[in-house]
Amino acid sequence: QKEVEQDPGPLSVPEGAIVSLNCTYSNSAFQYFMWYRQYSRKGPELLMYTYSSGNKEDGRFTAQVDKSSKYISLFIRDSQPSDSATYLCAMSPGGYSGGGADGLTFGKGTHLIIQP
Amino acid sequence: EPEVTQTPSHQVTQMGQEVILRCVPISNHLYFYWYRQILGQKVEFLVSFYNNEISEKSEIFDDQFSVERPDGSNFTLKIRSTKLEDSAMYFCASRGTHEKLFFGSGTQLSVL
Numbered sequence: 501q502k503e504v505e506q507d508p509g510p511l512s513v514p515e516g517a518i519v520s521l522n523c524t525y526s527n528s529a530f531q532y533f534m535w536y537r538q539y540s541r542k543g544p545e546l547l548m549y550t551y552s553s554g555n556k557e558d559g560r561f562t563a564q565v566d567k568s569s570k571y572i573s574l575f576i577r578d579s580q581p582s583d584s585a586t587y588l589c590a591m592s593p594g595g596y597s598g599g600g601a602d603g604l605t606f607g608k609g610t611h612l613i614i615q616p
Numbered sequence: 617e618p619e620v621t622q623t624p625s626h627q628v629t630q631m632g633q634e635v636i637l638r639c640v641p642i643s644n645h646l647y648f649y650w651y652r653q654i655l656g657q658k659v660e661f662l663v664s665f666y667n668n669e670i671s672e673k674s675e676i677f678d679d680q681f682s683v684e685r686p687d688g689s690n691f692t693l694k695i696r697s698t699k700l701e702d703s704a705m706y707f708c709a710s711r712g713t714h715e716k717l718f719f720g721s722g723t724q725l726s727v728l
Contacts, residue, residue: 543707543719596715601672603661
């Protein structure tokens with residue numbers, strides 16, 4: 501059973517567009533949800549984190565969690581070429597650092613390309 | 617901004633050889649982690665480490681793997697007898713009292 505599903509892309513959009521990135525999951529124990537950004541040849545960098553359901557906004561980024569549908573989203577407004585990266589969703593039942601024998605469970609990542 | 621440093625960036629080894637991957641976590645962090653990512657697959661948790669002992673480990677982290685904090689600044693992952701399927705990018709991560717994880721840039725391990 502695949503716990504976290506994420507479309508690997510690539511997703512190519514023009515500069516200035518609104519980007520929507522999504523993950524679905526099957527484990528109802530997940531309570532902590534994160535989005536990481538990973539540039540080429542770099543490690544993942546935490547972008548957004550939310551607990552349980554609801555929305556969280558930070559600048560051009562909005563993270564959304566719908567636990568009833570087991571669906572999380574990341575929206576990027578006014579997308580820039582510097583947003584081009586791989587975006588990984590991650591989740592955990594026990595905290596933003598994992599806190600259990602499974603640690604953080606990641607999606608495969610969506611490769612995003614913002615065309616200038 | 618402080619960062620997690622991993623060396624080497626790329627390590628090539630022969631099957632059956634021992635390798636040690638090195639990490640220097642952020643200096644005031646107390647919690648340390650290893651994750652790995654096989655090419656084309658998800659980032660997977662290996663182990664977490666706190667107060668000089670393993671806190672949690674995944675099924676992947678079998679007897680071939682060990683971790684150590686040999687001094688006040690380094691955190692190492694040792695693979696005793698490498699297999700072809702150990703080829704992956706290995707990420708070290710650390711955190712302080714806040715739960716935000718900081719990842720290093722990774723060591724690409726190639727087992728031939």
